[in-house]
Amino acid sequence: METSTALLRLSALAQANRLAVFRLLVKAGKSGLAAGEIARQLEIAPNTLSAQLTVLANAGLVDSRRDGRSIIYTAAFEQMGELIVYLVEDCCQGDAGICAPLAGVTDRIACSTPSKGACS
Template sequence: MESNDAVKRLSALAQDSRLAVFRLLVQAGQEGVAAGEIARALEITPNTLSAQLNVLSNAGLVVSRRDGRSIIYAAAYDRMAELLLYLMQDCCQGRPEVCAPLADAATQAACCGLPNNVNA
């Protein structure tokens, strides 16, 4: 992953509403959530939500698909995994005890179908 891609993804998450949207989508899983449901769950107006989803989409953190009249949004788990791997690359300089909590979190996230090997 290039540094500017990491900055773009982190910047997209560096706002309360966008972070809340992304976390909701991560929790929802690969099935995703309709835009209207996201707006209701987070009490965000539709036009504001649209802008937030656009920023997340441009950063590559969410994907969308049409289902009838609804647009379903889901977290882009592969892109999220790339970012996490980039942030943890060369972690701890040979001191695994420092990164043990992060490794535990990554193991827990693996249950959600994150790719096992994403090129960093």
């Protein structure tokens, strides 16, 4: 990932409403949420939400699709993963102890994936 792309994505997340929208969409998973539902859950005015979604979409962090009269938004999981990898790919300089907390997070994510089942 180029630094300019990382900066664009990080700056898109560096605002409270946009971060809340993105986190809500991550929780919603691949099914996503309609714009109206996002506005209701986060108590954001529709016009404000529209502007926030535009910023996130321009940064490549959300995708949208039309479903009847609704627009369904989803987190762009691949791009989110690329950003996370960019931030930590040079972590630790080989010292696994420093990155152990990150490994713990990825293990928890993998264990909570329905297709993986529960980990022991």
